[in-house]
Amino acid sequence: MLYDAIGATSSEWAGKSYAEIKETAARDGSVLVIPVGSIEQHGHHLPVATDTILVEAMVTGAAERAPEDAPVLVVPPVWSGFSPHHLSFGGTLSLEFEHLRSVLEDVALTGVKSGFDAVCFVNGHGGNTALINAVVSTVGTSTDAEVLGTTYFTLATEEIDALRESELGGMAHGGEYETSLMLHLRPDLVADSDTAAATAWDEHYDWGGSDLLKGGTLAVYRGFDEYSESGAIGAPHLASAEKGSRIYDIVTEELAALFVAIHEHNA
Structure with missing residues (x-):
């Protein structure tokens, strides 16, 4: 990851020279991956960067799981998302919809100019979903590269559902899913369990x-x-x-399979 003290991974754009990036992009079926997170409140027990931390970890882990002959590079995460619904709590940094759309379009279109055959947005925040879907189309009409988008927590849901201990609604915002992943990946940023106050999901419709x-x-x-x-x-x-470790393995394996499928389709 970009700020990891042990250094860059082999799939990390930011740790490579421009020549190395162009060399990877020139390989058949090269894939540029753009993780998109958010900075928003996650209750009293999780940090505001939870979505960005998790999506970066997922795409980096997935890229490292992909075979060495699959040319996949991950750019630094777009850390601010579309989160107006969280602003009342404070601690949230949100871009306007059009501004974030422009940022994602610019990152993708300048990235593929290095020669990539495909670009895949990987989203880590529910509030970004509609925007990611829109950007797949707007970028797709502006480049010859194949453009795709997904949200990591919508992958392998049946396998993860089998791990859950909570009833439906328990794996919501700052719930069993995200907290387990943070306990696995960044336990130093998770507050004591006595601060983990959460409300049961209650949607009228x-x-x-x-x-x-x-x-x-x-x-x-x-x-x-x-x-x-x-x-x-x-x-x-x-x-x-332990549950977070299992979720991480399941999702990164599924995401790696997606990256390989994109590579093979564009090779």
């Missing part, structure tokens, strides 16, 4: 989302303070580092 694994078919806008007093929703008290 049956068609709305239930948690990270069950996104629902209806988009609803509400300020987050209408859902939770603490800013967290779900069951963080059921989180564990």
Whole structure:
């Protein structure tokens, strides 16, 4: 990762020279990966950078799992997302929708100019989902490279659902899923369990989302303070580092398979 004291990984754009980047891009089926996070409140027990930390870890882990002959490079994460629904709690940094769209378009279009055959946005924040989908189209019409987008916590949901101890709604914002991953990846940033206050998910419409694994078919806008007093929703008290390790392995394996499939399709 970019700020890891042990140095850059082999799949990290930021740790390479421009010549090395162009060499990777020139290989058949080269894939540029753009992680997109957010800086927003995650209750009292998780840091505001949770989404950015997790999406960067997922894409870096997945790229490292991919075979050495799969030319995949990961750019530094876009750390600010679209999070107006979290602003009432404080601690949140949010870009306007159009501004973030422009940032993502610029990163992608300048990145592929190095010669990449495909670009894949990987999202780590629910509030970015519609924007990522839009950018896939706007970038796709502006380049010959194949353009794709996904959200990491929508991958391998059946396998992860089998790991959960919480009822539906427990793997929501700052809940069992994200807290487990943070306990595995960055336990130093997770506060004591007695600060992990969270509200049960309560969505009025049956068609709305239930948690990270069950996104629902209806988009609803509400300020987050209408859902939770603490800013967290779900069951963080059921989180564990062991569960986080399993989630990490499952998702990075699935994401690596996606990167390989993109590479092979464009080779």
